[in-house]
Amino acid sequence: MFTILNKDFKKSNYTVFFFLLYNVVNMDIREQIINLKKEKNAVILAHCYQNAEIDDVADFVGDSLYLSQQAAKSDADIIVFAGVTFMAQTAKIISPDKKVLIPTLDCGCDMADMINLAQLREFKSKYPNIPVVCYINSTAEVKSECDICCTSSNAVKIVESLNSDKVLFLPDQYLGKWVEAQLSGVKVITYDGCCPIHNKVSANDVKVAKSLHPNAKVLTHPECKSEVTLLSDYVGSTTGIMKYVANNPQEDEFIIVTEKGVVDRLRRDYAGKKFYLIKEDMICPSMKTNRLEDILKALTDEKYEVTLDSEISQKALGCIERMLQVSQ
Numbered sequence: 001m002f003t004i005l006n007k008d009f010k011k012s013n014y015t016v017f018f019f020l021l022y023n024v025v026n027m028d029i030r031e032q033i034i035n036l037k038k039e040k041n042a043v044i045l046a047h048c049y050q051n052a053e054i055d056d057v058a059d060f061v062g063d064s065l066y067l068s069q070q071a072a073k074s075d076a077d078i079i080v081f082a083g084v085t086f087m088a089q090t091a092k093i094i095s096p097d098k099k100v101l102i103p104t105l106d107c108g109c110d111m112a113d114m115i116n117l118a119q120l121r122e123f124k125s126k127y128p129n130i131p132v133v134c135y136i137n138s139t140a141e142v143k144s145e146c147d148i149c150c151t152s153s154n155a156v157k158i159v160e161s162l163n164s165d166k167v168l169f170l171p172d173q174y175l176g177k178w179v180e181a182q183l184s185g186v187k188v189i190t191y192d193g194c195c196p197i198h199n200k201v202s203a204n205d206v207k208v209a210k211s212l213h214p215n216a217k218v219l220t221h222p223e224c225k226s227e228v229t230l231l232s233d234y235v236g237s238t239t240g241i242m243k244y245v246a247n248n249p250q251e252d253e254f255i256i257v258t259e260k261g262v263v264d265r266l267r268r269d270y271a272g273k274k275f276y277l278i279k280e281d282m283i284c285p286s287m288k289t290n291r292l293e294d295i296l297k298a299l300t301d302e303k304y305e306v307t308l309d310s311e312i313s314q315k316a317l318g319c320i321e322r323m324l325q326v327s328q
C-alpha cells in the first residue's frame with residue numbers, strides 16, 4: 001500500500017514538474033516572439049481552428065473574413081499567418097509589399113486542393129456566361145479566374161449582390177447548397193468539392209447528440225452536409241457560432257458541429273456552459289501543425305515566405321476586393 005502511494009506521489013510530482021517546465025519554456029518562447037514582433041514590425045494572424053497556445057502571441061484571432069480584413073488594414077512589414085496556405089496567400093494578395101510567412105509547410109487545405117485551374121476552366125465551360133463565386137478556401141490561381149470571392153460569413157450576401165438567377169459556386173458544394181436554400185429565385189450550381197472534416201457528420205450523428213442532450217441548441221458550420229444543416233438551430237461561420245453563444249445568455253448547452261478548435265475556445269470563454277463536440281475526430285490536421293516554436297522560428301529566420309506570380313496575384317486581388325467592398 002505504502003509503495004503504491006509512494007509511486008502515485010512520485011507520478012503526480014513528475015506531472016507537476018513537467019507542467020511547470022512546459023509553462024516556463026512556453027513563457028520564454030512567448031517573450032521571444034513578442035520581442036521579435038516589436039523589433040521586426042510584425043503581426044501574427046491566427047485562425048480560430050489553431051492550437052489555443054497561439055492565441056497568446058497573436059494580434060488577431062478570427063475566421064477567414066476577419067483575418068483578410070485585418071491583413072488589408074495592417075501597416076506591419078511582416079505578417080505571420082498561423083492558418084492554412086490559402087489564407088496566407090490571401091494575405092499576400094491583399095498586401096503584396098509585405099513579407100507574408102507561414103510557420104510550417106504542411107498546412108494545405110484539402111477542400112481548396114479539390115479544384116485546380118484546369119478543373120475550374122472545365123467547370124466554367126460547361127456553364128458559360130454565369131457569374132462564378134469562389135469560396136475563400138481556394139488557391140490564388142483559382143481565385144484569379146473567378147468573379148468574386150466569399151467566406152462562410154458573407155456567402156449569402158455575396159451571391160445576392162450579383163443579381164443573377166444563376167451562379168456557379170466552388171469548391172464547396174454544401175456551402176453553395178446552403179446559400180441557395182437561403183435565397184429565393186437563385187439557382188446555385190455547385191462544384192463537387194467539400195471539407196473532409198465537416199463532411200464526416202451525418203444526420204444520424206445529430207439525432208443521437210440531440211437525444212443525449214435534448215436541451216442543447218445545435219450550432220453548425222455551413223460546410224456540413226445539407227441533411228445536417230437542416231437539423232440545426234443555427235447555421236453560420238465560426239465567428240457566427242461564437243456570436244450566437246454570446247448573444248443567447250439564456251442558453252446553457254450547445255452541440256457544436258464544426259472543428260474542435262471552436263469548442264476549445266467556447267469552453268475557455270464560457271466556463272459555466274456545456275459544449276458538446278458532435279464527433280471527437282472533428283480535427284483538421286493542417287490547422288494543428290503550428291506550435292509556438294514554429295512561430296518563433298518563422299519570425300527568427302523569416303520563413304517560409306509566401307510568393308505568388310504577380311499576374312495571378314493581381315487578378316486574384318480583384319476577386320477578393322470585390323468581396324471586401326460588398327462585405328463592408
Ligand code: SF4
Nearest residue numbers: 109110111195197284
Ligand atoms: S477544416 Fe476543412 S475547409 Fe477548413 S482548413 Fe481544414 S480541410 Fe480546409
